[in-house]
Amino acid sequence: MADQPEAPVSPEGGTLTRLRRVILGPPLNSAAVVQERIRKLIALPVLSSDLLSSVAYGPEAMLTVLVLAGASALRLTLPISLALVVLMVAVGLSYRQTIRAYPHGAGSYIVAGANLGSRLGLTAGAGLMMDYILTAAVSVASGVDAINSALPRLAPAAVPIGLAVLVMLLAGNLRGVRSAGKLFAAPTYAFVAAVFLLICFGLAQAARRGFTTLRHRGFPRLKDWASCWCCGRSPPGRPR
Secondary structure, eight states: OOOOOOOOOOHHHHHHHHHHHHHHOSOOOHHHHHTOOOOHHHHHHHHSHHHHHHHHHHHHHHHHHHGGGOGGGGGGHHHHHHHHHHHHHHHHHHHHHHHHHOTTOOOHHHHHHHHHOHHHHHHHHHHHHHHHHHHHHHHHHHHHHHHHHHOGGGGGGHHHHHHHHHHHHHHHHHTOHHHHHHHHHHHHHHHHHHHHHHHHHHHHHHHHTTTOOOOOSOOOOOOHHHHHHHHHHSOOOOOO
């Protein structure tokens, strides 16, 4: 049987195809997706970007909630932070065990489904989907809020900026793991460097005054409406 000739492509279709390849990259078949491998330095921005982004809004959310119980509740900041560190260590050790048990790759859905049953596997998959949606929404909203805080003139364009960031993240992830790693590597490492610089600057400022506690007079009393506002603005994100 003779091969059928390919249908001619219209100029509009060719333009859309070229535009799609520029934005999303060349198409990948299933075998290529499974065989994609990236280095550790590139894998870090891809696999831990949501966790690292939690640093930007997590402490603020914790302090916003604790202040509702009064100034004395702020002493719980350190114990809660230590508990989160223990949680992250446990998650890291769990990932190492999963990598050894599933060297070809496996997520929460596969691991839970293979060891605990299909129902719990679907539960884990649904939880991940909700977590990804909330993480993207809260991270982008927090980033846009930080931009508007530094550049108040951009406040009216908060929604377009957030949508543009979401489209950029979507396009980067659709290009494949390798392309996403190269795209997100520089911003992620710049963020980590900025966090370390902020900590060093804060320690230097505290050392100049002998690590004494700053006391401010006239701290305003919290009203009911202020408590409701603080509870409503606390982001629901959580680290995985």
